[in-house]
Amino acid sequence: MRLASSGRSRYGLRRLPSQRLYPPSTPVIATRIALLLFLPSLALSLFWLGARPDWGMAPAAVVGWYLADLLSGATHMYLDYRPCIPGVGLDRLFFYRGSRGSADYAALKNQIMARIGPFERLVFDFKIHHPQPAALGRRSFLYLARSPALFIALPLALALNVACWAGKVPGWLGVGAAVLLFGGGLAQYFHGTLHREEAPWDTPWFLALPRRLGLLMTPEAHERHHATLTRDFSTTSGWSNPLLNLVFGALRRRGMISPAGLEPT
Ligand SMILES: [Zn+2]
Numbered sequence: 107m108r109l110a111s112s113g114r115s116r117y118g119l120r121r122l123p124s125q126r127l128y129p130p131s132t133p134v135i136a137t138r139i140a141l142l143l144f145l146p147s148l149a150l151s152l153f154w155l156g157a158r159p160d161w162g163m164a165p166a167a168v169v170g171w172y173l174a175d176l177l178s179g180a181t182h183m184y185l186d187y188r189p190c191i192p193g194v195g196l197d198r199l200f201f202y203r204g205s206r207g208s209a210d211y212a213a214l215k216n217q218i219m220a221r222i223g224p225f226e227r228l229v230f231d232f233k234i235h236h237p238q239p240a241a242l243g244r245r246s247f248l249y250l251a252r253s254p255a256l257f258i259a260l261p262l263a264l265a266l267n268v269a270c271w272a273g274k275v276p277g278w279l280g281v282g283a284a285v286l287l288f289g290g291g292l293a294q295y296f297h298g299t300l301h302r303e304e305a306p307w308d309t310p311w312f313l314a315l316p317r318r319l320g321l322l323m324t325p326e327a328h329e330r331h332h333a334t335l336t337r338d339f340s341t342t343s344g345w346s347n348p349l350l351n352l353v354f355g356a357l358r359r360r361g362m363i364s365p366a367g368l369e370p371t
Pocket residue numbers: 182186232236331335
């Protein structure tokens with residue numbers, strides 16, 4: 107089992123002393139290859155689309171960014187409240203009283219995670235984020251990108267390449283789709299940036315500028331979710347939070363969402 111070294115990644119994120127300790131659901135090499143294909147494929151689609159600009163591209167980009175945020179929030183809401191598989195010991199990890207950096211915790215986590223599949227690990231990851239939110243902000247870019255969303259977005263991005271190359275997709279639709287895939291595929295990375303422990307003047311420009319423009323939400327805005335766990339589930343721009351807050355309220359009133367799902371049993 108390999109422990110990653112501590113320090114800063116080239117993306118300015120501090121790494122945790124230990125990366126994923128239990129058997130990973132996605133090998134690191136697969137994530138590296140996916141990223142190497144994903145980001146250039148989106149750039150290539152935009153390059154081809156740029157050869158025939160139209161007035162619909164700008165509003166389509168805004169809609170794509172909104173939909174990426176909506177997807178981040180809807181997924182987050184579902185995974186927060188979906189009950190964990192009971193009786194496998196996840197509650198022992200969640201309510202662990204000692205140090206989560208201890209060898210005892212790591213051994214317990216390895217033992218329990220080996221009993222459940224990748225989807226159940228993902229559900230648990232969302233639960234355990236609530237009692238220890240800062241941990242996500244110390245993860246590397248690669249760790250945060252290593253989410254199922256990237257592996258769903260990648261084939262769609264490659265399909266968009268083919269459609270753009272063949273001239274089969276209207277410019278506005280191609281731009282909207284590329285923006286949606288970018289935001290959707292890297293949703294967990296954007297969530298992680300909201301938990302970085304750094305002074306505002308240390309925030310890199312590629313996060314500070316979009317926050318200033320309202321394209322990315324701020325850590326303060328995301329804190330409203332952690333303070334309540336009943337609102338503001340979206341984690342990219344935050345534009346869709348008003349809509350999702352209404353949806354959450356309606357689901358709660360109908361008894362379709364229960365606070366019992368927030369903690370493993
Ligand atoms: Zn949450």
